[in-house]
Amino acid sequence: MAAFVHFLGLCFLGLLVAVPWGAIAADEDPLQDVCVADPNAQVKVNGFVCKAMPNASDFVSPLLRKAENTNNKLGSSVTVAGAANFPGLNTQGLSFARIDYAPGGVVPPHNHPRASEVLFVMAGTLRVGFVSSDGNSTLFTNTLYPGDLTVFSRGLVHFIINVGDSQAFSLSGLDSQNLGASLLPTVLFASNPTIGDDVLGKAFNLPQKEIDMIKAALKG
Known part of the structure; x- marks a missing residue:
């Protein structure tokens, strides 16, 4: 019996090593074709209650059509399309974002506790970076140009700054319908x-x- 228990323990440890824990932390898989969010529902769940009668317009959003005002202290504007404002995304485990930058505009150091992010540069020149959480706090930084992609892993602190002399904008895909964002200066001070x-x-x-x-x- 002791040998069998030891064997089970080894199998469990093997599972711990083999399973991608980032995937476990992601949003749950959908259990139906669609579950359009009903933000007005009285019942609160981990996500949104499904709308009883969805229609075609629930699956289209104009949220990211136009550039937003970057006349602020940061010189940037972030517009996120998630389940709360794009009901068709409910249960899909996805969000999408547009970021507009004035020259010198910055998205300050922050993280997304529930989402990894892939960023695609549409216009301008951006310097981006993220910091490892392995105890060494290693900074990985790159300069990106139109057509370039970069990735920020879930939970890691990252930043973006427009280092060009003109307006810039980028698009980001994130693997959570409610990614969350913790801006370090705000969180700390x-x-x-x-x-x-x-x-x-x-x-x-x-x-x-x-x-x-x-x-x-x-x-x-």
């Missing part, structure tokens, strides 16, 4: 309620005056 200044001071070796300046800058 502008959470609600805020992380204690004693914690931030120790973590970043910052005096109180500089913590106050960072928080004020993010609010302004």
Whole structure:
């Protein structure tokens, strides 16, 4: 019996090594052809309740047709089409995004806890990068041109900046209908309620005056 239990344990460990854990963390597979989201449903589930009578328009979205205003402090604008605003995506495990950039515009360091991202450059010159989570914090960075693709793995911190002298835009496909996004500056210095200044001071070796300046800058 002990030998059999030991054998089962080895089989289980083998499974742990063989199974792609990123796939386990992904959205569940759909169990039917379509499940158009009903955002007005009173019942709340992990996703959206299916609409009783879908129609053809539920499977089309104009959300990404036009460039959005980049006249802001970051010089960028992100438009995401997910199940919440594109009901036909419900249960498909997909989202799509358009990002517009002014010259010098940036999407600050952030991560998506539930999605990997493939980014395709449509116009302009972008510098992108992500940081490994293996303990070495290795930065992988590249300069991209129209027609180039890059990938950001699920959960890894990444950034994008327009390094050209004209407007740029890119399109991204993500493997979750509700990808989530944690912008590091906001998460760390502008959470609600805020992380204690004693914690931030120790973590970043910052005096109180500089913590106050960072928080004020993010609010302004």
